[in-house]
Amino acid sequence: MSSLFLEKVPEKITASTMLVEIFAPEVAxxxxxxxxxxxxxxxxxxxxxxxxxxxxxxxxxxxVLTWLRENNLIRESKAxxxxxxxxxxxxxxxxxxxxxxxxxxxxxxxxxxxxTNRADDVMKSLEAVDDLSAIQAWLAARAGNxxxxxxxxxxxxxxxxxCTLEKEIAMSSVGLQEASDYLRWLEQLGxxxxxxxARRWKLPQHDWIGxxxxxxxxxxxxxxxxxxxxTSRKMSMTVVxxxxxxxxxxxxxxxxxxxxISTKVPYLEGEGAPKAFADRxxxxxxxxxxxxYFESQDDDERHARMAVILMLGKGLGLRASEMLQARxxxxxxxxxxxxxxTVIEVVGKGDKVRRLPLQPEQVxxxxxxxxxxxxxxLGIADAETPLLSSLGRGRKNALKxxxxxxxxxxxxxxxxxxxxxxxxxxxxxxxxxPLDAAKFRxxxxxxxxxxxxxxxxxxxxxxxxxxxxxxASVGTTxxxxxxxxSEVARAMRKLKAF
Numbered sequence: 001m002s003s004l005f006l007e008k009v010p011e012k013i014t015a016s017t018m019l020v021e022i023f024a025p026e027v028a029x030x031x032x033x034x035x036x037x038x039x040x041x042x043x044x045x046x047x048x049x050x051x052x053x054x055x056x057x058x059x060x061x062x063x064v065l066t067w068l069r070e071n072n073l074i075r076e077s078k079a080x081x082x083x084x085x086x087x088x089x090x091x092x093x094x095x096x097x098x099x100x101x102x103x104x105x106x107x108x109x110x111x112x113x114x115x116t117n118r119a120d121d122v123m124k125s126l127e128a129v130d131d132l133s134a135i136q137a138w139l140a141a142r143a144g145n146x147x148x149x150x151x152x153x154x155x156x157x158x159x160x161x162x163c164t165l166e167k168e169i170a171m172s173s174v175g176l177q178e179a180s181d182y183l184r185w186l187e188q189l190g191x192x193x194x195x196x197x198a199r200r201w202k203l204p205q206h207d208w209i210g211x212x213x214x215x216x217x218x219x220x221x222x223x224x225x226x227x228x229x230x231t232s233r234k235m236s237m238t239v240v241x242x243x244x245x246x247x248x249x250x251x252x253x254x255x256x257x258x259x260x261i262s263t264k265v266p267y268l269e270g271e272g273a274p275k276a277f278a279d280r281x282x283x284x285x286x287x288x289x290x291x292x293y294f295e296s297q298d299d300d301e302r303h304a305r306m307a308v309i310l311m312l313g314k315g316l317g318l319r320a321s322e323m324l325q326a327r328x329x330x331x332x333x334x335x336x337x338x339x340x341x342t343v344i345e346v347v348g349k350g351d352k353v354r355r356l357p358l359q360p361e362q363v364x365x366x367x368x369x370x371x372x373x374x375x376x377x378l379g380i381a382d383a384e385t386p387l388l389s390s391l392g393r394g395r396k397n398a399l400k401x402x403x404x405x406x407x408x409x410x411x412x413x414x415x416x417x418x419x420x421x422x423x424x425x426x427x428x429x430x431x432x433x434p435l436d437a438a439k440f441r442x443x444x445x446x447x448x449x450x451x452x453x454x455x456x457x458x459x460x461x462x463x464x465x466x467x468x469x470x471x472a473s474v475g476t477t478x479x480x481x482x483x484x485x486s487e488v489a490r491a492m493r494k495l496k497a498f
Contacts, residue, residue: 004060005067013071014296015040030054040298043074072427095207097165098223100216101157106132110164115172117253126250131171135160138246147321147411155239158223166202172253179257186236187268190227213412234265280443281450286436287314293425301391304369306421308387309414311365313448316356317456317469320414320445322346329383331358331366348470356468388414418445 009022017039020028031054036042045051046065055061068074112118112131128134135156143149162185163171167178185201190209197205210222228236241263244256282290294310297303312318312326331344334355342363343355366387367377373389375381386408409417426440449469456465466473 004055004063013039013073015043015073015298016296027054038298039068039073043068046074072424072430092204092206094210094219094222095165095203098161098207100221101132101135101153101160102216104132104157104160106130106164106170110168110170112170112172115170115253117172117174117255117257119251119254124251126247126252128252131160134172134247134252135243137250138243142242142246150411151235152239152243154223155236156243158236159240159243161223168202172247174257176257176260179261182240183233183237183261183265186228186233189224191268230265230267230271237261237263237265280447281454282439282443282447286439287451289429289433289436290422290425290440293428294421301369301372304365304372305388305391305409306417307365308369309418310448311362312387313445314451314455315362316344316346317449317452318346319348319449319470320411322348323388323445324386324409324411324414326387327383328370328378328381328385328387330387331363331378346470349472352470354467354470415445418448 004024004027005022006024010017013022015038019031019037019039019042022028022039023031031037031042034045034053036045036054042051042064045053046068051061051064055064065074106112112134113129115131126134126137128137139149139152139156143152159182160171162182163169163174163178166185167174167181169178188197188200189205192200192205194205208222209224209226210220212225214221214225237258241256241258241261244253244258247253248256290310294303294306309323312323313320318326325347326344330346331342333340334343336343336355336357342358342360344358346354346356348354363378369387370377370381370385375385388409390407390409390413422440422443426437429440430437453465453469456468460468
């Protein structure tokens with residue numbers, strides 16, 4: 001590799017390492033003419049497919065790519081890494097009747113107009129003529145929050161499709177047997193062989209399960225992307241039960257068949273109790289690793305946005321939905337205990353507002369990100385400016401000269417952004433700390449909030465943390481406290497290994 005690399009390169013190479021410290025002078029000079037100065041610039045060039053601008057020979061390009069991968073300086077996206085696996089799976093044509101809620105058209109007899117559980121229209125307070133319009137009315141009445149609406153819609157469309165296609169009855173004809181069968185069906189979906197499944201159920205599993213993140217308008221969309229965990233099954237049953245409670249109270253149906261079904265969702269073989277909240281958080285050492293990796297990266301708009309995400313989640317304990325809804329106008333000065341302090345007024349679940357004091361450093365992090373976006377600082381910027389913005393540059397997001405980006409980051413965008421960042425951290429430490437790397441890869445946006453809680457409880461009383469997190473009950477906050485486990489752990493450390 002003498003023609004490409006210097007004989008002696010730095011022992012530790014990061015995204016900030018200069019290319020002149022790694023590559024032969026002629027290569028480094030050519031990279032400089034392409035405005036490629038640091039390793040991070042080289043990684044961006046590779047991502048854009050423009051490595052040939054500085055390295056023309058195909059074999060040399062392969063050697064550089066291999067070197068970057070071996071040093072964890074670039075990584076394949078999850079989609080690319082998963083291509084080989086997904087191509088091995090059999091593909092099936094979609095069932096034309098299994099479509100998202102907004103495209104469902106029910107035939108006569110399945111639309112619920114003559115459902116066996118339908119109440120007398122005289123007693124009905126719900127403006128709905130069939131099951132589909134009843135679901136839409138429920139969503140409009142009970143799911144004002146976009147995130148709640150997404151969850152409710154998903155579970156309602158799953159159940160409606162299951163009733164009309166698997167059971168071949170209207171949703172308003174569901175009785176005790178069907179209510180009981182739905183939980184069994186959820187438990188078995190994605191867990192049985194196709195042969196065993198066919199003995200129990202009408203439609204094949206591949207009609208219901210498809211690739212994750214398939215757009216709703218895509219013909220290959222499916223209601224599920226895998227077998228449901230215990231938590232997901234519990235959510236499904238809870239939401240459907242709430243739907244039927246609503247339909248009964250509004251006089252659309254006579255009785256709720258789920259009232260006769262136990263609210264307990266059993267664990268299946270091999271499923272353990274869910275991890276405690278404290279287990280779904282980062283230790284001080286793990287968070288230090290995340291912080292140090294973040295600090296080693298180049299400071300650009302993406303980096304500045306990640307600083308705000310980490311600050312809002314771990315520093316303030318905001319939910320993902322609250323991060324996405326947060327606006328510049330949420331940050332104001334208020335008089336508290338005869339002091340004027342800067343606070344963020346968070347609009348949480350149930351439109352409840354809680355005030356969280358902001359440190360000067362936290363305000364500076366947001367202002368720095370706003371500067372990267374071409375925006376004025378807090379107090380001057382438009383109050384409706386989202387704190388987290390999309391980086392998109394599509395036609396819809398194309399900017400005129402002097403126009404600032406104000407497009408809000410989507411929920412999936414937030415999830416992918418943090419997931420990709422933590423995957424990079426995992427790759428960085430995988431060779432020396434594989435267990436930490438596995439934890440980083442398994443984490444999600446809510447882990448930031450969990451980490452805030454476990455950290456705050458070491459410094460504040462539980463009722464103060466409850467208010468800071470917007471918990472309706474102190475019992476929820478208390479789940480982050482595990483004194484019995486701490487005592488056991490301390491005692492077990494004193495025992496011999498065997």
